[in-house]
Amino acid sequence: MDFQLTDDQLVLQDAAKRFAQSEIAPIAAEYDQSGEFPMEVMKKAWELGLACVSIPPEYDGTGLSLFDSCLVTEELAWGCSGMTTSIMASDLGLTPILVAGSEGQKKEWFKFLTEEFRMAAFCLSEPEAGSDVAGLQLLAEKDGDDFILNGTKCWITNGGVAHVYTVFATLDRSSRHKGVCAFVMPSDTPGITPGKKEDKMGQRASDTRVIHFDNVRVPRSQLLGQEGEGFKVAMKTLDTTRPSIGSLAVGIARRGLDESVAYAKERKAFGFPIAGFQAVQFMLADMAKDIEAARLLTRQSAWMIDQGLRASKYSSFAKCFATDIAMKATTDAVQVFGGNGYTKEYPVEKLMRDAKLMQIYEGTNQIQRLVIARELLKE
């Protein structure tokens, strides 16, 4: 077992770190306040090969392993998790094509995403089906060789800015997971209308929307995999992307620790820097050890997926553990800052708001525990 990163990985990690420090962190607070979408940052990330990183080199992509993309994600998230979510949402959106696309579909859609700056979105959640994917209601009715889609998706990251959507719909609402199909389509297909941008508590730079599908005609050539295979395509996609969520959470937690250490050395109480008090030191120590553990779990699950191993349980370990420790670390960071931490003049309240979303999206942490428990009981 070798815990040392290779020279290439160190170069990649450093490139992402410099991008986060120079292009993301300085404007993070401004975009958090305004809720505006950071289009220029997205474009630059794409130009540098830090977005759509999972497209293989044979389709002109960067072709990063999941392990390597986790290195990038942690660094970017240190700068701003809302912007990093937007960058990563393209990889989430294109993963169903990697999982189930035919050779022709990969060529077509990866070319579309690599020939110029474009983004993708993963359209799975619905108003009445968030955790319960098999209960989704977006209907796909057959019409000759086409499908006609009707219904609503919600909580779609990049919903209002993506050029490509991967969409999950059912042929028959009563057949639960056996009826689900996965499709890929341009976001400007007639009948698709994004709703207003959600006014969120955290990760405010990311674009999250409801998407309405009103008689959207999709040719069979845009069906990913076979009819009825869509549920498994969604599950395999989430198995693959959950380690990245772990890395994103590690990046947020690490920022909380860095800010706390710097502040604790400066801030004085009872005539001494608060870093000298054990009550503060213990919080810093817990943050540091939790970050290390979360990073190891995340890298292990990413490595397993890179080896082609089934990693549902490990992906859920990583997602659940890392996002829970990010919530704790950022809450403690606010505590280290005291009253100052509760104001928008200091960066830690944003981290705490941002961390909360991590326990909810890409499967709530209750769902992660359910996946883990099912795997344990199956064993």
Ligand code: COS
């Ligand atoms: N990989 C491959 N196949 C999988 C799988 C996986 N990770 N997980 C389940 N399957 C298969 C099962 O083997 C079963 O196959 P068969 O019909 O051949 O037996 C089928 O899929 C149905 O599985 P299951 O019975 O476990 O489905 P459930 O409806 O009980 O629920 C959960 C599964 C709850 C785990 C799923 O709905 C889930 O992950 N929900 C969270 C969704 C989510 O993360 N949303 C966030 C949106 S993206 S930002």
